[in-house]
Amino acid sequence: MTVDKHTTGLIHHPYVPPGGFEAPAPGVFKASTVIFPNTAALHARAWKDKSGYTYGLHGTPTTFTLEERIASLEGGLQALLVPSGLAAIALVDTALLRSGDEVLIPDNAYGPSKELARHELAAWGISHRFYDPMDPAALAAMIRPATRLVWLEAAGSVTMEFPDLPALVRVARERGVPCALDNTWGAGIAFDPFDLLPGQGDAPVGVDISVQALTKYPSGGGDVLMGSVTTRDEALHLRLKLSHMRMGWGVGANDVELVLRALPTLALRYEAQDAAGRALATWWQGRPEVTQVLHPALPGSPGHANWQALSVQAAGLFSVVFDARYSAAQVDAFVDRLRLFRIGFSWAGPVSLVVPYDLSTMRSRAAWQGTLVRFSLGFEAVADLIADCEQALAGL
Missing domain, CATH: 3.90.1150.10 (Aspartate Aminotransferase, domain 1)
Structure with a gap:
């Protein structure tokens, strides 16, 4: 078929560059639309397990690469990218909490996280209380049947108190309540959030979820807004991932490129x-x-x-x-x-x-x-x- 070389020919040009190219920096793939070779691929391709690509919001080679590296950095098994550190906190809250539930937040937590609880979560019928992070016994006394999530933060925002993280994690685990850590300060460097307590065999035991503002240390340039949510449990990760998809969280490929460049x-x-x-x-x-x-x-x-x-x-x-x-x-x-x-x-x-x-x-x-x-x-x-x-x- 002969086509107009000035328009159609440029859009549907047949050249494909050879494979095998490798460089220190990962490639940057930008996409909303992902092209399928045929309808069988359209029907069969999956994105939840990163075995394929379906749409830009569901991941590209660039975002998959950063997610895997952040998961490794944190000691987790899987990670999700969101537009900011606060978005990471919001994703955890909205994925795990429902009307009638309660979330416990450290009194010295990141201020916008507390404001999210006071306003949006409260408007959705989700209650919250603030606890003294330096007193694990006080946290234990506050947990009740409605408590569905405990937030941790180390060190505390602005006043820099460093809690007994293993003791707080133990309290949450003994009562069957998931705990999420804002690990922006630690950045995956200071300590391993998923290995805080003695485990069974080789299995580490720590928080259920670790979030970071990749805006801070992983980016390091003061020019990127991004967050991450890392887990070790596949079922929990899927729950977060489906909520992530339904809310349409996405990050720009150029921002991902900057974080990938800074990580080494x-x-x-x-x-x-x-x-x-x-x-x-x-x-x-x-x-x-x-x-x-x-x-x-x-x-x-x-x-x-x-x-x-x-x-x-x-x-x-x-x-x-x-x-x-x-x-x-x-x-x-x-x-x-x-x-x-x-x-x-x-x-x-x-x-x-x-x-x-x-x-x-x-x-x-x-x-x-x-x-x-x-x-x-x-x-x-x-x-x-x-x-x-x-x-x-x-x-x-």
């Missing part, structure tokens, strides 16, 4: 930012302007012993609590005087970041006094960051 340096970046964070946090411990330095790897920080029992690595993230003699306005002025630390949310990128927080609006219990400032370490020289803090403190 993840361990090196985590180690470098860990070292920088500890160095600056230790320097802050000697400053009279602050009453507490919150960093799981530093003795005296809440849950330090729990972190020490589980890991030797920590994220390049810490907070300081200014002495109550300094007003919130004075602390804001200190933050504004910083030059190398830029004011902005998120962390784990190349630029060091700083954010002041009013803890009275973030916690159920009035356990903190003074104003808190969170620091996220990038890749600047630590001596330069210390000098920046010194010049900003001089204004206090």
Whole structure:
């Protein structure tokens, strides 16, 4: 059949490049439509087990590759990609919870996760309560028949408490309640979320679900929004995957490409930012302007012993609590005087970041006094960051 070479001929060009091409970076496949060779393939092809491709939302070679690598990083067997870390939390909540159910959330959890429970989940008839993550016995006392999910977070958002994860997992398992961990801080590097308790034979025992904001360490560039949901149980994974499909969660191939490109340096970046964070946090411990330095790897920080029992690595993230003699306005002025630390949310990128927080609006219990400032370490020289803090403190 002769066709118009300027239109049809370009769309249906017969050339197929030879196979066997291999390079350090995986190929980037972009698709909404997936082409089937014939109707038999259309009827037979499956996507749930990654044995084939049916539609862009159900996966491409690019997204399958990142999912498999994230699953390996976390110690899981399968993973799903979603557009953000918060979307990962939302996927778990909506897949596992129904009207009349209850979810228990750490009081120091990521703020938007708590807001999701207060608004959307509550509107759907799903109740929630906040528990003290530093008291496993208190969690055990709160679990009741309606409890269908327990969230964990290590370290806690902003205030950086590190809970006894094995004890919390044991509480949930003994009562038959699934537990999901926000493992963004650990990034699959600091500890294995699926291997926290002694198992039967070679089978590890840990959380049921681990979510990450791939926005942070796996991306590392401050330019990608993405999340992941990782599991080890096939039935649980399928339940999440079907909900994922029905809600139409999808991620862009170019964003997946950026995370795939960054993963080979993840361990090196985590180690470098860990070292920088500890160095600056230790320097802050000697400053009279602050009453507490919150960093799981530093003795005296809440849950330090729990972190020490589980890991030797920590994220390049810490907070300081200014002495109550300094007003919130004075602390804001200190933050504004910083030059190398830029004011902005998120962390784990190349630029060091700083954010002041009013803890009275973030916690159920009035356990903190003074104003808190969170620091996220990038890749600047630590001596330069210390000098920046010194010049900003001089204004206090």
